[in-house]
Amino acid sequence: MMAALACVAACQARTETRETRRADSLDFPALVPRGAADSALARPRVVGEPSVxxxxxxxxxxxxxxxxxDAFDDLKYYTEQVAPALEANGIKLLATNADTVYVALPKHGRRMIVLSGLDYPYGYLLIDPGGPERILTGVYADDELMDELRAYFDLPEDSTAAQPRITT
Structure with a gap:
């Protein structure tokens, strides 16, 4: 599926604004476990820490x-815009093509989250294992997505600021 998306994206004519957007692009293969093939995206994820x-x-x-x-390009672009804030706050950014995601619970338990049958077949799943998940379907502009992330993960207004270094 990802190969098909890559082919479609490569064949479509791009406007200059889309090319400009790609200059500082997020490395989506890095979101997949090392050594994994595209089929790894189709296997359900087990998430045990705060993640998007x-x-x-x-x-x-x-x-x-x-x-x-267009939807894939926009989803990728807006994700790139919020990725530094996620990293600065210790929130993992993961990707999946699977219809199901599992949240790891204490004593080897799991809670299932089903993503099929939603308004849009793409979007974001916000997970903080100690609480309920939040599903954002479709494409969210970076400011709207950042607002959702701040509300869900209780992030500070300036969530991209680096943590101060302590020296002795």
Whole structure:
């Protein structure tokens, strides 16, 4: 599926603003466990720490090629904009194509989150294992996405500031 998306994205003509956006791009392969093939994205994730799971489900194949490519590009771009804030606050950024994500619970338990059947087959799953999850379907602009992240994870207003270094 990811190979098909890459082919569609490569074949579509790009406007200059889209090319400008790509200059500082997020390394999506880094979101997948090392040594994993594309099929690793289709296996359900088990999440045990505060995380944002970027999901793109097979149902997105029902979109026409242009809409699919635009949605994927926008999702990637806006994710790139908030990634530094996530990293600065110790929140993992993960990706999946699986319809199901599991939240690790104490004593080897798991809670299942089903992503299929939502308004859009792509979006964000916000997980803090000690509380309820939040599913954001579709594409959110970076400011709206950052507002959602601040509210869910209780992030400070300036969430990209580096932590002070303590010297002795």
């Amino acid at each position: 799971v970027l999901f793109w489900l097979r149902a997105a194949d029902t979109l026409n090629a242009g809409d699919q490519s």
